[in-house]
Amino acid sequence: MLLKDKVALVTGAASGVGRAIALAMAREGASVVVADRNEMPGEDTVRLVQESGGNAAFVQLEVTEASRHVAVIERALELFGRLDIACNNAGISVGRSGKYNLLADSSIEDWHDIIDVNLHGVFYGMRAQLPVMVAAGSGCIINTASIMSQVAAERLGAYVASKHAVLGLTKSAALDYASSGVRINAVGPGYVDTPMLRFKSEGQRQELEARHPVNRLATPQEVAELVVWLASDKASFITGAYYPVDGGYLAQ
């Protein structure tokens, strides 16, 4: 077991990639704090972990509220006594309009929705998680970035900006805490088959598949396996790094 006796926090763990990360970490022996703003599907993740023999608890988290991150860490410590791993994974690709717009047609509200969750949420998360890890002299943070941390796509201005920023933030934080025993890395999935793609038509999905040299989307599990490995002691010399998991997307 790669994560035996570790305690892991996963944000956005009620769905998609986050749920797969929670399940994979539990399979590898971690106790998992399933954090999400959506309680019922979050409890479903806990149930799935428990049904597969793992240990997990749900804690409600709205990632755009800095104080909630602090409360979640306190709860994690109450529940499991320590925090070894944090995966800042919650993210959105569209704002309240539910539309992918050209930049000048994008509303200010949509811009703030996306930046608040994808960028501020990761900053607030690390800000709450790091003191516990620094005090312990060890820890590992993995931020879910994207291929859109390195390249762009049309009608995704705020999303691309947020994911580029998450990569810069990850590197900067890694330098700040490298000497404290805390490793901080980012993963960059290509398009993943999750509810995030619910706004896409069948034709658009096929077009997205064709953009990957492997001609398909990733499964959430394929992203989760990379995150588990980065979180494990096998990755002990890796910090400040960005790992794509993208079916060849960025090689083109």
Ligand SMILES: NC(=O)c1ccc[n+]([C@@H]2O[C@H](COP(=O)([O-])OP(=O)(O)OC[C@H]3O[C@@H](n4cnc5c(N)ncnc54)[C@H](O)[C@@H]3O)[C@@H](O)[C@H]2O)c1
């Ligand atoms: N699906 C893709 O194609 C893809 C590609 C690259 C990167 N990603 C990234 O992977 C991560 C997970 O995405 P996914 O595809 O699993 O999406 P998803 O929509 O299936 O799951 C996202 C989860 O985050 C939670 N969440 C959203 N906003 C939140 C908030 N303000 N506070 C708390 N929780 C919140 C949702 O409730 C949901 O459970 C995101 O950071 C996303 O940007 C996804």
